[in-house]
Amino acid sequence: MSKRAELGELLRRLSDGDLSPEDAARLNELLHGDPVACERYLDHLTLEAHLRTEFGGQRLDPAALPEFVRNAAAPPAPAQRVPLAAARWLPYVTAAAVGALLLLAGLLTWQALHDPAAPSVAAETPQRLDPASVATLLFADDCQWAEQEKFVEGQRLAVRPLKLQRGLAVLRFDGGAAVVLQGPTDLDLLSRVSTRLTSGRLTVRAPEEAAGFTVRTPASDVVDLGTEFCVAVERNGATELQVLEGEVAYGKPESPDDSVQLLRAGQGVRYDLPRQPSPRAVPVNAPRFAELLSQARTSPREDLLLVHEPFHYPLGRVPLAEANGGLGWGGPWRLSPGAKLNGAAPDLTIVEAKLKINWPVRGGRGPMLEAPADYQSRSRPLAEPIRLDQDGVYYISVLTRWDAPAPAPNQPVPAIRMVLRSSSNFNGDRVMFNLPHFLRPQLDLRNGAIFTSPQTVAANETQFWVGKIVARRQGEDEIFFRVYGEGEALDSIEPADWNVQSTGIQSDAQLDLLLLTKFAGGTCYWDEVRIGKSWRAVVPTEKAQ
């Protein structure tokens, strides 16, 4: 087959949604360095886009769109539909609001025209089930889910329905919006930027970068514009929307000629029936997002702690065989395979008060491990391995401070590491949380799979490291790494931002060794190693922040 014919065949499969990973690799090979092939690819994809434009349910004529948005009715206040063209209400609405309204009318229409995966409010179930994760369960307080389903904090959630019968849960969508669910609430996770609320109550906090998050309800679609709002849907479909901060737009995407309205902080509307064309104004009385969280019990979850090393040993030198305290270990500390002593004793050195702990966490104030200049690595077996071959979520944390030396010629690159390895395949797949001398946090998961944060952390400061491992029996494993510096407040629930995260890694490793390693000089301190099943087990803040 000629390259041209091969490219045509691959483009056919791409159009049909039938492109395998091998096909994609070959497609890249054909495109790489071949401008003619690239031009053909772009022609093909442009045609695909234009065909979707032409046949996306309604013919979209760009010249007609401005006319459409100008004609869209847009009342300035709830339940007062006034044609946008009528200038009499303009003094009451800022120019920005008018613009946002027009834009949102266009966006809702555009989305309705082009997003078959985002069904209209009339649809009952998602039309497309995507196995990829779209959200994370950050927090669950006294939750009972329908059909005895069990969800754990940190669990990744795919496109799917969620039925919370009782309790309070917090989700973060991958698009950035955080959502508090109060049971009983039924919703469908539709995508990383949208959800459908069938019944119950959601409080959404979407930072500016998450603007555009959409909540579909029986009565209306609500599009956030960088804000905080509450949506409640009753069993009969009655829908209430209250804006707590910022602005939202709401409208009915299946009816482009219907109104798209803007609602600001302190405004609320209610549809008494789902099909009611216009809502009525209601007072805003919903609690704020932070208020809901502060009412929830965000206390430490020591019950979900699997492994703990507080280094509660006598000050001074402690023989390795006697360094056998803590929880969840399969034996005492030992010299790591391959580590050299350079004439020094293998003992642990225990010191105290070497860290500056500004956080309301346990640890870091009493005895801790010192890694002097000649220290290389010590390891300790876990009682139970961290299994990447089974579905599970693990969190790991440690307190540390390191005075990073400058790199020297012919010496290993200075770095400190907390590593999980397999004793049966020591140099195989691992989960390495690494801080090299250039102070950009790294994940090193196997040869050729190193992920480096674009951010630099402060030198010689006490740091709180938190890692997250999302293990999957099938599909990609996900590893996350976050380094908090002295000036940063710890999050009481899992944050949206990590310094670095992995992509494209699948492993079946069983990691049963924990190593604390330092390369090339400098002194480092470690304390309070924790591994647990929840953010709150390894970031044990005493009070919600």
Place this chain on the structure above:
Amino acid sequence: MHETKDEFITHLTMAQPSLWAYVLSLLPDHVAAQDVLQETNLTLWRKAGNFQPGTSFIAWACQVAYFHVLSYRRRMRRDRLVLDDSVLAYLAERQAERAETLDNRLAALRGCLEKLPEASRRLLQERYAPGGSVKDLAESDGRSVAAVSQVLYRIREKLLSCIETAQAAGGMA
């Protein structure tokens, strides 16, 4: 913002088909591309003050879209990314250069669609309508998936050829 809101909205609205084509070319998954288009539109609106009237709106919009594409790719599973980074960078640059003329291609396509036999047009309609798929089409037609796929492939080749001819002739086919 130096121009009126209405002018900006007109720019944004007019740019939608080309912007959509730009994003889909770089992120050939229409659900992901739709998310990115929506994020891009909101950023364009928020950063409207950065747009300099008199410069190319679509060039600026493509720049913004590119950052959203990169950001989206960072969050996607690696095995769901079709394009490698190096190929992506070239395609992004090239498609941004072409963006000014993508409207012409859309206009040419419309002329070409009118010349298609009714059966072919109907097949495209069913395939590219929301929720349409080759598999569903094959089932409803009682044909094999491979057969429908090949028919669609031939129709698209015919359309591409027709668009090229129209472009070369400088007309709308």
